[in-house]
Amino acid sequence: xxxxxxxxxxxxxxxxxxxxxxxxxxxxxxxxxxxxxxxxxxxxxxxxxxxxxxxxxxxxxxxxxxxxxxxxxxxxxxxxxxxxxxxxxxxxxxxxxxxxxxxx
Amino acid sequence: xxxxxxxxxxxxxxxxxxxxxxxxxxxxxxxxxxxxxxxxxxxxxxxxxxxxxxxxxxxxxxxxxxxxxxxxxxxxxxxxxxxxxxxxxxxxxxxxxxxxxxxx
Amino acid sequence: xxxxxxxxxxxxxxxxxxxxxxxxxxxxxxxxxxxxxxxxxxxxxxxxxxxxxxxxxxxxxxxxxxxxxxxxxxxxxxxxxxxxxxxxxxxxxxxxxxxxxxxx
Amino acid sequence: xxxxxxxxxxxxxxxxxxxxxxxxxxxxxxxxxxxxxxxxxxxxxxxxxxxxxxxxxxxxxxxxxxxxxxxxxxxxxxxxxxxxxxxxxxxxxxxxxxxxxxxx
Numbered sequence: 001x002x003x004x005x006x007x008x009x010x011x012x013x014x015x016x017x018x019x020x021x022x023x024x025x026x027x028x029x030x031x032x033x034x035x036x037x038x039x040x041x042x043x044x045x046x047x048x049x050x051x052x053x054x055x056x057x058x059x060x061x062x063x064x065x066x067x068x069x070x071x072x073x074x075x076x077x078x079x080x081x082x083x084x085x086x087x088x089x090x091x092x093x094x095x096x097x098x099x100x101x102x103x104x
Numbered sequence: 105x106x107x108x109x110x111x112x113x114x115x116x117x118x119x120x121x122x123x124x125x126x127x128x129x130x131x132x133x134x135x136x137x138x139x140x141x142x143x144x145x146x147x148x149x150x151x152x153x154x155x156x157x158x159x160x161x162x163x164x165x166x167x168x169x170x171x172x173x174x175x176x177x178x179x180x181x182x183x184x185x186x187x188x189x190x191x192x193x194x195x196x197x198x199x200x201x202x203x204x205x206x207x208x
Numbered sequence: 209x210x211x212x213x214x215x216x217x218x219x220x221x222x223x224x225x226x227x228x229x230x231x232x233x234x235x236x237x238x239x240x241x242x243x244x245x246x247x248x249x250x251x252x253x254x255x256x257x258x259x260x261x262x263x264x265x266x267x268x269x270x271x272x273x274x275x276x277x278x279x280x281x282x283x284x285x286x287x288x289x290x291x292x293x294x295x296x297x298x299x300x301x302x303x304x305x306x307x308x309x310x311x312x
Numbered sequence: 313x314x315x316x317x318x319x320x321x322x323x324x325x326x327x328x329x330x331x332x333x334x335x336x337x338x339x340x341x342x343x344x345x346x347x348x349x350x351x352x353x354x355x356x357x358x359x360x361x362x363x364x365x366x367x368x369x370x371x372x373x374x375x376x377x378x379x380x381x382x383x384x385x386x387x388x389x390x391x392x393x394x395x396x397x398x399x400x401x402x403x404x405x406x407x408x409x410x411x412x413x414x415x416x
Contacts, residue, residue, distance in 0.1 A: 011147035022144050030137035036167075037130045040123060043115035046175040047107045050201040053168040054208040057161055061208070063140075064157040065307055071150040073299045076280065080288040087285055095277045097154040098306060102269055103415055104158040104165070169411055177403045180384065184392040195385045202410060203377055207311055219355035227352060234349045241342035244375075248334050251323035254383040255315045258409040261376040262416040265369055269416070271348075272365040279358040305362040312366040312373070 014074025015067050025063045032056040064101055068094070107197065118178025119171050129167045136160040168205055172198070222282025223275050233271045240264040272309055276302070315405065326386025327379050337375045344368040376413055380406070 015022060033056065039049045071094060079090035119126060137160065143153045175198060183194035223230060241264065247257045279302060287298035327334060345368065351361045383406060391402035 011149070013147060013150055015144070015150060015153075016147055019144060023141055026137060026141045026144065030134055030141070033130060033134035033137050037127055037134070040119070040126050040130065043117060043120055045107050045115065046117055046119060046171055046179060047197055047201050049119075049171055050168055050175075051107075051204065053164055053171075054201075054204040057164050057205075057208040060157055060161050060164070061310055064154055065303060065310070067150055067153055067157075068306065069299060069303045071154075072280070072284065072302065073296065075150060076284070077288045077295055077299075080285045088281065091277060091281045091285075093151055094280065095273060097151050097158075098276065099273055100155065100158040101161075101310060102273070104161040165414055169407060169414070172410065173403060173407045176384070176388065176406065177400065180388070181392045181399055181403075184389045191389055192385065195381060195389075198384065199377060199381045202380065206373055206377070206413060219357070221355060221358055223352070223358060223361075224355055230352050231349055234345060234352065238342055238345035238349070241338060241345050245335055245338045245342070248327070248331060248338065251325060251328055253315050253323065254325055254327060254379055254387060255405055255409050257327075257379060258376055258383075259315075259412065261372055261379075262409075262412040265372050265413075265416040268365055268369050268372070272362055275358055275361060275365075279362075283358060301359055305359050305366075308363065308366040309369075312369040 014070035018066070018070065022063065022067065025059065025066075029056060029059050029063070032059065061101070068097070068101075118174035122170070122174065126167065126171065129163065129170075133160060133163050133167070136163065165205070172201070172205075222278035226274070226278065230271065230275070233267065233274075237264060237267050237271070240267065269309070276305070276309075326382035330378070330382065334375065334379070337371065337378075341368060341371050341375070344371065373413070380409070380413075 032052065036049065036052055036056070039052060076087070076090045076094055079086040136156065140153065140156055140160065143156060180191070180194045180198055183190040240260065244257060244260055244264065247260060284295070284298045284302055287294040344364065348361065348364055348368070351364060388399070388402045388406055391398035
């Protein structure tokens, strides 16, 4: 079961109001992934390809940070207002996601 | 001027012999980027999206490490055999790429 | 002005109740840093030193994640209860710290 | 068996000629680890402690990159000159260290 199902299904969530910006970033990242394919097909020098990988990874991290900010400001904040064990569950869940980002 | 031009134009380079594997990885990464767009469009829960970002970042890092290994074993090794200042230039260039990967 | 001063001076804060655990981790990290010095003094092979650096970095990241979890569960949660602009300020501040951890 | 033993015992290695610089960096990192302990003992605000962790991690990464550069320019280069399977073993070993750094 994904956390979406465990969380009671699809949103909208905090990030939904900035959906257009998020989708724009993700389309650019998709374009960067296609760009990497072209570089490999055209036998571009290794170092230039590695530079493009770093740029793509940075773009992914920026998207993740933007989404995480909205998650803290909405989902985690709502859990605080709800009270009880909800806030600890939410914080533990957010920390697991932050740890995965840190180690990927 | 990209390092490709500075390096004397397109390869083939060490990685070229594994082009099919590299392109397969990159197509999967492109698919993951599209998958992220679908998740945002469908208002999937933030944490599931962040988990997919970590998986995509890991796939990019694995591709970069595979390319770097071939760069060291071919381009850097060839510079050592060439002798002179070639090896220091190559090592400095490779270290700059490794540093960018580390901080992206 | 550090955020401590801007924040109204020293705690105790959420992490203070686990001070003994945090200090134990940090003493171990201090010991790892001394261990690295011994390895360099004794001309240990480079790869073994790099392995010890990765272990020390991981220990630092674990300490940071533990502290961040307590910050979210206490300082950020308190700001939510306080209401007004406090929560956005706290989330922005936490995200800047997470971004620095991600890129260090 | 550590790679030092597998590698035929202690150096000196490529980094040995810059031992003084490396030891200076590591003493500063040890000082930063002690500084973190003081911050926790004095109940400094969490965000300031996390900022110090990022600075310490960056210092460790800079030390690792300096050591890695010397390893590539000396140990890996020597393996290339030696020829045979030595270069692949050395590159594989270096890539494992780079991968650990990337994921720590």
